[in-house]
Amino acid sequence: xxxxxxxxxxxxxxxxxxxxxxxxxxxxxxxxxxxxxxxxxxxxxxxxxxxxxxxxxxxxxxxxxxxxxxxxxxxxxxxxxxxxxxxxxxxxxxxxxxxxxxxxxxxxxxxxxxxxxxxxxxxxxxxxxxxxxxxxxxxxxxxxxxxxxxxxxxxxxxxxxxxxxxxxxxxxxxxxxxxxxxxxxxxxxxxxxxxxxxxxxxxxxxxxxxxxxxxxxxxxxxxxxxxxxxxxxxxxxxxxxxxxxxxxxxxxxxxxxxxxxxxxxxxxxxxxxx
Ligand code: KIV
Numbered sequence: 001x002x003x004x005x006x007x008x009x010x011x012x013x014x015x016x017x018x019x020x021x022x023x024x025x026x027x028x029x030x031x032x033x034x035x036x037x038x039x040x041x042x043x044x045x046x047x048x049x050x051x052x053x054x055x056x057x058x059x060x061x062x063x064x065x066x067x068x069x070x071x072x073x074x075x076x077x078x079x080x081x082x083x084x085x086x087x088x089x090x091x092x093x094x095x096x097x098x099x100x101x102x103x104x105x106x107x108x109x110x111x112x113x114x115x116x117x118x119x120x121x122x123x124x125x126x127x128x129x130x131x132x133x134x135x136x137x138x139x140x141x142x143x144x145x146x147x148x149x150x151x152x153x154x155x156x157x158x159x160x161x162x163x164x165x166x167x168x169x170x171x172x173x174x175x176x177x178x179x180x181x182x183x184x185x186x187x188x189x190x191x192x193x194x195x196x197x198x199x200x201x202x203x204x205x206x207x208x209x210x211x212x213x214x215x216x217x218x219x220x221x222x223x224x225x226x227x228x229x230x231x232x233x234x235x236x237x238x239x240x241x242x243x244x245x246x247x248x249x250x251x252x253x254x255x256x257x258x259x260x261x262x263x264x265x266x267x268x269x270x271x272x273x274x
Contacts, residue, residue, distance in 0.1 A: 013048050013089040015121060015143045015187040021048070021220070022209040028221025030211050031229070034060050034077040038226060040084035047088050049211075051123065051223060052078045054093040054153070059227040066152045067096045071109055078117030091145050092119040096153040099124055099133045106133030110142050123190065125151035127177025131184065138185045146181035148174050149215065150193035161238075163214070165194045178202045178210075190223060191215040193240070214240035 001009075011017070021028055030049035033039040034056045042050060056077050057069035071094075078092040092113050099106035110122055121143035124130055137144055149164045158164070165171040174194065181189055188209040191199045196216020203210040203219045212219035224241070227233045231246040261267035 010087060012087055015089065018048070018089065018188055018209050018221075019207070022207070028209055028211060030221055030223035032056075032224070032226045033081050034226075036080045036084045039081040042226070043085045043088045048221070049223075050081060050085055050088040050090050052081050052090065052092040052117075052119070053123075053225065054095045055225050057095075059225065059233060065155050067155075069095045071095055071098050071112060075113060075116045078113060078119050082118045089121070090119045091121050091123050092117055093123045099137075100126070100130060103132040103136035106130075107136045107140055110137040111140065114142055121145060121187070123147055125153045127173070128180055131180065134181065134184050134186065144184075144186045145211075146178070146186045146189040147192065148177050148181075148189060148194075149191045149199075152192075161193070163193050163195065165198055171195075171198050174198065175202060175205070178206055182206050182208050191219065193238070214238060 018028055028048050029046075030051055031042055031047050032051045032053040032055055033042050034052060039050060052074065054066040054069050054074065056073070057063045057066040060077070061069065061073070063069070074092060074095050078090075082090055094106070094109055094113065098109035106124075113119060113122060122137065123145040124134060124137075125147040127146070127148055134144055134146075150158070150161065152161075155161065165174045171194075174191075175198070178189055178191075186208060188211060189202075189206070190211045190213065191202060192212075193214035196218060199210065199212050199215035200218025209220040211221040211223050213223045225233075228236060228241050229244050231243045231248055232251070234248060258267065
């Protein structure tokens with residue numbers, strides 16, 4: 001690879017660059033991260049987008065849903081990630097209850113996240129129903145990524161984590177919402193757990209990038225939760241999840257080996273002390 005091409009590849013990823021990637025058919029990679037050390041590894045590996053997802057509520061804090069995580073906690077995770085990342089575009093989720101009420105509350109939550117974390121942009125769940133909040137945040141110059149389909153912050157309304165928009169009426173609303181978000185000025189949309197055919201239709205009708213999770217291969221990029229794809233979480237194996245490692249096994253065996261070494265006084269050895 002020429003130096004000029006490598007410099008180009010190493011440039012900071014921007015929202016504009018994601019749109020260019022869609023235009024030339026280059027798929028966008030996106031993964032969650034919540035802390036400094038993992039964000040550093042993921043960024044250095046070449047990820048395009050790092051999402052400080054409110055899935056931190058589940059995988060970092062051990063909650064059953066994403067609802068309990070607070071704005072302060074998301075800011076903590078966002079700050080930690082931002083200290084590590086040099087290249088990837090960093091998106092922070094606005095958590096449940098910080099933008100749905102009214103647009104004044106939404107803009108104050110958004111400004112806090114941007115000021116305190118230095119993140120690049122925000123992600124909000126929902127379509128027409130959060131229109132005013134999206135407009136207000138965009139008007140402050142903050143780029144917004146939408147999120148439609150299975151929106152975990154609405155789990156109590158859905159009642160289950162099954163595939164969304166299988167029925168015609170819900171599919172029609174999703175398509176309309178996607179168009180609304182694009183017209184408002186969102187720079188990208190995440191589509192979660194919807195039929196691949198519908199996701200591909202959204203991606204072909206919209207000019208902004210569509211990033212899928214459980215939404216098939218006809219979209220412009222893919223996102224996964226880091227703990228799931230690295231095999232740290234257990235008891236969660238939806239069809240769309242590909243596990244790229246079994247870190248649960250690696251970590252458990254390393255920890256057990258350490259315990260054994262301590263118990264039999266093999267650790268520390270002579271070279272490992274002062
Ligand atoms: O919070 C999160 O991790 C997300 C992804 C599932 C897209 O929103």
